Amino acid sequence: MPGPLSHIKVIDLSRVLAAPWAAQNLADLGADVIKVERPGKGDDSRAYAPPFLKDAQGKDTHESAYFCAANRGKRSITVNLTLPEGQAIVRELAKQCDVLLENYKVGDLARYGLGYDDLNALNPGIIYCSVTGFGQTGPYKDRPGYDFMAQGMGGMMSITGERDDLPGGGPQRVGIPIIDLTSGMYASIAICAALAHRAVTGKGQWIDVALLDTCVAFLANQGMNYLATGETPGRIGNAHPNIVPYQTFRTRDGNIILACGNDNLFNKFCEAAGCMHLAQDARFSTNAQRVRNRDEITRLLNEVFAARPTREWVELLDAAGVSNGPINNIAQVFEEPQVIARGLKFELPHAIAGKVPLVASPMRFSETPLKHEVPPPALGQHTDEILRSVLKKSDAEIAKLKEGGAV
Numbered sequence: 001m002p003g004p005l006s007h008i009k010v011i012d013l014s015r016v017l018a019a020p021w022a023a024q025n026l027a028d029l030g031a032d033v034i035k036v037e038r039p040g041k042g043d044d045s046r047a048y049a050p051p052f053l054k055d056a057q058g059k060d061t062h063e064s065a066y067f068c069a070a071n072r073g074k075r076s077i078t079v080n081l082t083l084p085e086g087q088a089i090v091r092e093l094a095k096q097c098d099v100l101l102e103n104y105k106v107g108d109l110a111r112y113g114l115g116y117d118d119l120n121a122l123n124p125g126i127i128y129c130s131v132t133g134f135g136q137t138g139p140y141k142d143r144p145g146y147d148f149m150a151q152g153m154g155g156m157m158s159i160t161g162e163r164d165d166l167p168g169g170g171p172q173r174v175g176i177p178i179i180d181l182t183s184g185m186y187a188s189i190a191i192c193a194a195l196a197h198r199a200v201t202g203k204g205q206w207i208d209v210a211l212l213d214t215c216v217a218f219l220a221n222q223g224m225n226y227l228a229t230g231e232t233p234g235r236i237g238n239a240h241p242n243i244v245p246y247q248t249f250r251t252r253d254g255n256i257i258l259a260c261g262n263d264n265l266f267n268k269f270c271e272a273a274g275c276m277h278l279a280q281d282a283r284f285s286t287n288a289q290r291v292r293n294r295d296e297i298t299r300l301l302n303e304v305f306a307a308r309p310t311r312e313w314v315e316l317l318d319a320a321g322v323s324n325g326p327i328n329n330i331a332q333v334f335e336e337p338q339v340i341a342r343g344l345k346f347e348l349p350h351a352i353a354g355k356v357p358l359v360a361s362p363m364r365f366s367e368t369p370l371k372h373e374v375p376p377p378a379l380g381q382h383t384d385e386i387l388r389s390v391l392k393k394s395d396a397e398i399a400k401l402k403e404g405g406a407v
Contacts, residue, residue: 003368006030010101018103022188029370039080040078043071053353075386095122099126106132124203130207133150156218169235243261244294245269245297255326258317269320272319278300
């Protein structure tokens with residue numbers, strides 16, 4: 001069966017990560033995604049390296065691993081948007097497409113006659129999704145924005161990392177560009193919702209996604225903790241602001257995560273660990289009391305965990321049905337039996353590297369299973385194919401476009 005969006009055509013005019021991530025989600029879901037890139041350079045993230053993909057001899061290619069993380073399932077065409085001929089190509093594509101994704105500065109594409117109003121006039125059903133740092137309105141709309149800035153301005157870094165009074169304390173960026181990725185996920189959801197709306201009304205619309213908006217929305221329970229109390233949350237390392245114990249502990253030979261999301265799980269942990277006296281102590285018998293007495297219960301549990309090695313704790317707590325886990329490095333992640341069983345790592349042939357290892361989409365469908373068949377494209381790999389098969393250009397027309405630098 002084809003993917004759930006196999007009837008959808010997408011133009012991806014974006015680069016780097018947030019909007020390309022959204023376009024990759026659509027490609028995973030079966031959409032035909034055409035990535036429009038600058039001739040010669042392409043997406044900025046093609047230069048975010050090393051590391052590069054390796055060829056069959058183990059030597060570096062010029063394909064960055066970063067680019068491959070967000071661009072599987074797409075076809076690449078190079079187009080010079082500064083030339084009228086290049087702009088005309090995008091307009092021709094827009095007449096046929098369902099979705100356009102872009103992350104140019106506010107107003108940039110409108111200068112080329114490629115803004116929402118321009119393309120909506122050609123295709124009233126088009127869903128035009130703009131992903132920017134600060135959105136299409138407001139005093140910061142013209143400022144450039146990156147994930148790191150959004151994590152700082154949006155409060156994420158103020159609640160990530162150890163307390164200032166502990167070793168290594170201070171604000172920390174999350175280890176992946178989480179606001180880029182979540183902005184891409186919000187954009188994906190919004191596009192699917194707009195497609196559902198269009199199926200009923202026949203009308204497209206303009207979607208405005210901003211990194212800063214996403215970060216503020218993604219504060220979730222921490223944002224609500226502040227709004228409910230007026231008290232600004234701080235950094236508490238690997239602990240949880242509202243649940244105890246929900247944190248890391250030192251074992252005899254390493255670390256382990258214990259996640260007791262309710263009192264029943266805490267009781268089960270104490271029984272398995274041989275410390276039922278803690279569950280029966282009025283200071284720790286409920287989650288609210290454990291949050292109030294966080295430092296003391298943490299001290300006592302560190303003493304408990306120090307008695308056994310990590311693997312022994314994992315086996316013991318698994319048998320007791322208590323949520324726990326080791327802290328894997330990335331190599332260990334791909335060695336996990338569950339990760340292997342779920343097929344999260346796979347390979348596809350690649351035009352330059354020979355083959356490319358990739359991470360599968362986590363979305364699983366019973367009726368329209370996803371198929372990963374198209375690798376991240378080389379720059380301009382599908383230019384001729386798209387001009388011929390999609391836009392019906394003749395060889396002479398293609399040659400003229402190339403001669404004039406439009407593609």
